[in-house]
Amino acid sequence: MSQVRVAGVGQTAFGQYPDRTGRDLFGEAAAEAIDDAGVARDDVEALYYGNFMGELAERQGHQGPLMAEAAGIDAPATRFETACASSGAAVRNAVLSLRAGAADVVLVGGAERMTNLGTAGATEALAIAADELWEVRAGMTFPGAYALMARAYFDRHGADREALAHVAIKNHANAVDNEKAQYQREITEEDYFDAPTVSSPLGLYDACPITDGAAALVLVSEAYAADHDVDAPVVVAGSGQGGDDMALHDRDHLDRTPAADEAAAAAYEDAGVAVDDLDLAEVHDCFTIAEVLGLESLGVYDHGEAIGAARRGETTADGDFPVNLSGGLKAKGHPVGATGASQVGEMTRLLRGDHRNSDAVPDAEVGVTHNAGGTVASAVVHVLEVDR
Amino acid sequence: MSDEVRDAGYDDLLDAIAEDQGYYLECPNGHGSLPPRTVCPTCGDPDLAEEPLASAGELETWTLTTVATPDFEGDAPYVLGVASFGPVRLTGQVRGVDEGEVETGLTVEAGVEQRETTDDPLLVLRPR
Numbered sequence: 001m002s003q004v005r006v007a008g009v010g011q012t013a014f015g016q017y018p019d020r021t022g023r024d025l026f027g028e029a030a031a032e033a034i035d036d037a038g039v040a041r042d043d044v045e046a047l048y049y050g051n052f053m054g055e056l057a058e059r060q061g062h063q064g065p066l067m068a069e070a071a072g073i074d075a076p077a078t079r080f081e082t083a084c085a086s087s088g089a090a091v092r093n094a095v096l097s098l099r100a101g102a103a104d105v106v107l108v109g110g111a112e113r114m115t116n117l118g119t120a121g122a123t124e125a126l127a128i129a130a131d132e133l134w135e136v137r138a139g140m141t142f143p144g145a146y147a148l149m150a151r152a153y154f155d156r157h158g159a160d161r162e163a164l165a166h167v168a169i170k171n172h173a174n175a176v177d178n179e180k181a182q183y184q185r186e187i188t189e190e191d192y193f194d195a196p197t198v199s200s201p202l203g204l205y206d207a208c209p210i211t212d213g214a215a216a217l218v219l220v221s222e223a224y225a226a227d228h229d230v231d232a233p234v235v236v237a238g239s240g241q242g243g244d245d246m247a248l249h250d251r252d253h254l255d256r257t258p259a260a261d262e263a264a265a266a267a268y269e270d271a272g273v274a275v276d277d278l279d280l281a282e283v284h285d286c287f288t289i290a291e292v293l294g295l296e297s298l299g300v301y302d303h304g305e306a307i308g309a310a311r312r313g314e315t316t317a318d319g320d321f322p323v324n325l326s327g328g329l330k331a332k333g334h335p336v337g338a339t340g341a342s343q344v345g346e347m348t349r350l351l352r353g354d355h356r357n358s359d360a361v362p363d364a365e366v367g368v369t370h371n372a373g374g375t376v377a378s379a380v381v382h383v384l385e386v387d388r
Numbered sequence: 389m390s391d392e393v394r395d396a397g398y399d400d401l402l403d404a405i406a407e408d409q410g411y412y413l414e415c416p417n418g419h420g421s422l423p424p425r426t427v428c429p430t431c432g433d434p435d436l437a438e439e440p441l442a443s444a445g446e447l448e449t450w451t452l453t454t455v456a457t458p459d460f461e462g463d464a465p466y467v468l469g470v471a472s473f474g475p476v477r478l479t480g481q482v483r484g485v486d487e488g489e490v491e492t493g494l495t496v497e498a499g500v501e502q503r504e505t506t507d508d509p510l511l512v513l514r515p516r
Contacts (some may be wrong), residue, residue, distance in 0.1 A: 124457040133398045134422055138479045138511050139453060139460045139468050139503075147451035148470055155449070155492050199468075200452040245429065249470045249477035250421070254449055 003387065004098045005225045005232035008037025008218035009345040010109075014333030015182040017212040018116040022051065022058055023070040025214035026111040029338075030071035033107065033345075037218035039230060044218070045103040047077035048094040050087025050110030051337035053125040057113045071107060071216070081337075083129035084286060086110055087215065088340025088371030088380030092239045094219050095382075104224040109216030112335035122210045126336070129374040131247040143207055143287065145248055145375045147199040150289040152254035154201065157304035161201055164288040165192040166310035168205045168330055171285060174317055175327025177356040182209055182333030206288045211333035215342035234348045237366075238271025238383030240264060248375045257376035260297035264381045267368070268299075271383035275299040278383075279364035280321065280350065282343040284372040285328040294370045295323065298381070317360040325350055325357040340371035340380060347384050397424025402509050406500035410441030412476040420475025444516050445471035445478065447494040452487050462505035471496050471513050480511035 010032030012025050026049070034041055047068045054060045064077030080090040087110030094108040114122050126142040135145070153159060168187060175181035187205060195204035225232050242262030245251055252258070268274065281298060285291035295306035300321060309315045315323035326332050326346035329339060347367045349355035364386075371380045394400075401423055404410050413421045413436040415428035420439075427434045450469035453460075460466065467482040467490055478498055482490055496513040503510045 119455070120458050120461070123455060124459070127457055133395060135479050136457075137508070139456065139463060139466060139481055140479060141453060141455065141457060143455065144451050144453045144468050147453075148449045148468070151451060151492070152449040196454070197452070198455045200454075202451075247479070249479050250429070254470065 002099055003222040004095045004236045005220050005222065005230070006217055006234045006236065006344065006348045006384070007039060007220045007225065007230050007232040008033040008035070009348050010036060010216040011180050011342055011345055012214045013180050014211050014213035014335060016115045020113065020212055022054060022060065022063065022111045022113045023066055025113065025212065026067045026109065026216065027070035029109055029111070029214035029216040030107060033109070033216035033218050037230065039105055039218055039220065039228065041072060043105045044073045044075050044107050046075050046097065046106050047071065047073060048080060048090040048106060048108040049077060050080045050090040050340060052081060052083055052086050052112060053114070053336065056125040057117055067111070073107060082378040083373035084284065084334070084336045085340055085371045085373035085378045085380050086337045089241065089378070091217065091341055091344055091382060092241055092380050095236050095239045098219055098221050104221040106219045107216060108219055109214065109341040110337035111214035112337040113212050114210050114335060115212050119210065134247050134249070141199060143199040143202055146287040146289055147202045148248060149254055149293065149375065150201055153289060153292070153307070156255050157307060159307040163307045163311050164206055165189050167285065167288040167291050168192055170310045170316050171324050171328040171330040174325050174357060175331035178327050178332060179356065181327045181331055182211055183331045202287060202289070208286045208329040208334040211335040213333060213335035213338050215338040215345050217341055217345055233386055233388045234351050235385050235387045236382055237385040238267040238273065240266025240270060240381045242266070242379045244377045246374070246377050256303065257293045257297050257372065257379065259376050260294060260370060260372060260379035260381065263379040264298045267381040267383050271385065273366060273383055277366050278368050280325065280361050280367045281323050282326060282347050282367070282369045283323050283328065284339070284370050285324060285330045286334055288330065290372065291323065291328065294372065298368060298370055317357065322360055325360055343369040343371055344382055344384065351384060351386050402500050402511065405441070405498050405511070410498055411438040412441055413437070414439045414475060418475065422476060441498065442473040443497060445473040445496050445498065445513065447471045447482070447492055447496055447513065448477065449492060450482055450490055460503065460505055463503055469513050473498070478511060478513070480513040482513045484514040
């Protein structure tokens with residue numbers, strides 16, 4: 001099977017940029033990725049693009065060709081939508097396309113404009129990732145959904161919020177030196193517990209912010225990289241996707257995310273790796289509890305064990321298995337449709353050594369990215385490896 | 389969406405719950421689901437029968453939501469819960485109990501009331 005190489009990485013600053021349109025954001029990220037790759041723009045054969053709430057935030061559907069135009073490429077373009085896993089799904093489909101020989105150079109990424117909606121508007125837009133009939137009409141919000149999962153986890157495993165505080169503290173600390181992060185500042189346990197409740201048991205510092213931003217990657221085939229002398233030492237070695245019932249109440253367990261279990265198992269098999277081979281992870285921490293559930297789905301911890309990982313120092317930058325060295329969604333920000341591609345971009349830079357936090361993992365060879373949609377009715381996992 | 393247009397299956401079940409005639413769909417393999425369904429979401433069997441919804445459910449998890457969407461601004465803060473009624477669970481607003489008294493394991497019954505913010509029908513869970 002032909003390897004797929006990450007030739008270029010691009011990303012806008014994540015943050016509050018309410019006046020920037022989606023096309024403006026993606027154009028910048030794509031230009032940076034194409035420049036980083038050093039490939040000819042004319043060689044790009046397709047765009048795989050992730051976006052979730054464009055119809056609500058910008059009254060804009062049919063965004064694929066619009067974003068190809070913004071990127072300055074003349075190629076077929078398709079939008080992928082799996083809620084917060086939209087660009088993870090775009091990356092996966094780009095990888096499958098390259099492996100199938102349908103293309104040699106693909107632009108992939110995503111963008112989301114959110115803060116122009118305000119907090120109430122963005123909360124309403126995010127809620128449509130849940131089941132409209134049986135969840136949203138009862139009053140479910142995105143934080144509310146994860147709060148339901150958090151309480152179920154607490155009840156089952158006897159955990160509490162103090163452990164979650166350390167997830168937030170860790171990810172904020174990791175974002176301090178990430179020049180693209182929304183919150184480049186540390187928080188304390190006191191900040192965490194003083195913050196207002198959003199949806200009990202979760203408070204403001206359990207939640208990722210509302211974010212504008214875009215991310216892009218240039219993926220190339222092994223043959224193209226060799227023929228064009230492209231410097232691309234990181235390969236997408238494994239890709240997996242999982243699915244589950246849409247509504248949380250239809251799941252077998254309220255405190256587990258089996259779609260991500262499936263995605264991880266498929267990605268590991270695809271890459272020919274085991275959990276013990278992994279050196280670090282970027283995990284979809286839209287809420288602190290989501291990082292815990294994600295690490296258990298990835299098999300890094302057994303059920304009920306990941307809750308204390310950050311507090312024990314195992315997943316901090318100096319721990320045995322650093323998680324979210326980018327700052328994660330929690331502190332880097334979560335422009336929904338851009339997040340999956342951003343995770344792959346951050347992991348690529350961490351592995352190839354040009355990330356601000358690469359020093360924390362100087363010998364890392366294998367990283368995993370975990371991207372989740374809704375209450376994890378969709379999940380996409382990728383395994384990235386150094387292959388110089 | 390026009391108020392006159394119903395959502396078949398969903399509105400039918402809410403009407404039935406309001407009349408204390410709630411039901412769920414069950415396939416020959418015993419899998420429960422909520423309407424509308426053409427096939428069982430678990431096994432794909434098309435032979436779905438309406439079975440009576442249990443009169444009492446058990447609250448499995450809950451949250452006190454403070455930050456609501458615009459459609460629920462007037463309802464907030466409110467308790468949202470997930471309760472098990474045997475083969476199916478329901479998500480609804482927990483009413484009729486002080487928030488400090490809400491706890492997992494609470495026995496509840498399903499009902500239909502109105503949102504505070506709008507006049508839309510609302511699935512509720514009240515202590516039984």
